Amino acid sequence: MKDWKTYYNKKMPNPNLGIDIFLSEKFNKGRKFNIHWHENMQLYFFTKGNALVGCDKSRFYVTAGSIIVINNNELHFLESLSDDLKFYTIRIDPSFVFSNQVDLCQTKFFSPLSQNLICFQNLIENDKQILNCVTITIQEYFAKKIGYELAVKSFIYQLIVLLLRKYISKFLTKKELDSKVNNLKRFDLIFKYIDSNYSKKIYTKDLANIIHISTYHFCRIFKQITGKTTTDYINGVRLQKAADYLNNENMNITEIALRCGFDSINYFSRLFKRHYNVSPTKFKKDNKQPYCIL
Structure with missing residues (x-):
């Protein structure tokens, strides 16, 4: 596994x-x-x-x-x-x-699909x-x-x-595919670190040091993989954790914001409303049923 x-x-x-x-x-x-x-x-x-x-x-x-x-x-x-x-x-x-019988369809279409050389x-x-x-x-x-x-x-x-x-949408070469999968595996350490340390200060240079690459290359590959800057991704994780706390914990908004790594309550509220289109207070009031995270 x-x-x-x-x-x-x-x-x-x-x-x-x-x-x-x-x-x-x-x-x-x-x-x-x-x-x-x-x-x-x-x-x-x-x-x-x-x-x-x-x-x-x-x-x-x-x-x-x-x-x-x-x-x-x-x-x-x-x-x-x-x-x-x-x-x-x-x-x-x-x-x-x-099928057990290798034929033209399998060679031309299904093998490239299974290897993700054809992307839709x-x-x-x-x-x-x-x-x-x-x-x-x-x-x-x-x-x-x-x-x-x-x-x-x-x-x-x-x-x-x-x-x-x-x-x-595109055809990948075997080299491009290998690079993509290797980056997913390598950056898994970064996703683990962010998920475990979202309540603390997280600096991009420290993340880059975890996988031993320069800050410049780290930011480029991270954006390539996630479509987000490091800051936007970290804030997204923090907002997800905040939504979980709002649904399941008896804490006030200030306590939740601080626990999720936000120093400014106003900044937290603005980001939360922009992401969920509702204030943290109203979200807590409207979502009383707990939900599961995969």
């Missing part, structure tokens, strides 16, 4: 099938999947509410009908922006589309073909009528064809 904080590995419920579909609902405002990555391709299909999804350097505000494609080895997170968020997750293991655009909206394909796949998976495995596999094939024809 890989001991990386941001690496996420969940076993398939049926290893012989190689696909997992599940529904997430009653996601209150502020509930989230923290930043992570995995080796399976994944889709989010939103049917209700609003959310913020981050994929590498990009940020997407999604609503009902939106589909997000998560590529293999792609750092991402999800955060609910409403109290009624509802979405399906479709996890696809490469073995699901592979993340956000898909207003595409009836993709929407129908995803919807039917979900229906077949849960109905489990005779032959549903064949049906699901056929629609996943169709989905991949549509993505290949309309939503390829």
Whole structure:
């Protein structure tokens, strides 16, 4: 088992099938999947509410009908922006589309996909073909009528064809892929450090020293991986921790701000309102139900 904080590995419920579909609902405002990555391709299909999804350097505000494609080895997170968020997750293991007989399709398409040499655009909206394909796949998976495995596999094939024809964003060389994965592994130490020390002063030069590179190169690679500056990322972690405390602890706003590493209460309140579109006080009042962090 890989001991990386941001690496996420969940076993398939049926290893012989190689696909997992599940529904997430009653996601209150502020509930989230923290930043992570995995080796399976994944889709989010939103049917209700609003959310913020981050994929590498990009940020997407999604609503009902939106589909997000998560590529293999792609750092991402999800955060609910409403109290009624509802979405399906479709996890696809490469073995699901592979066969024992190596053929042209496997060599030309599935092998590059499994190695993340082909990357798709993340956000898909207003595409009836993709929407129908995803919807039917979900229906077949849960109905489990005779032959549903064949049906699901056929629609996943169709989905991949549509993505290949309309939503390829880039091709990676093996060297580029290796560099990307190595950076994810190396910077995992940084994500661990920030998550453990968010209440303290954190200086960029100290973070750079952890992985033994210059501050300049650290800032460049960090922005490349997360899409954020170090300061913005650290503040984001602090705001997430603050939301958790507001939901689950009997502390006042000042105590929470200080515990989360903010020296200025006014600065904390401004950042919190900008991120959640509501003041910390109102957030605490409106979100009395606890939520889970992945």
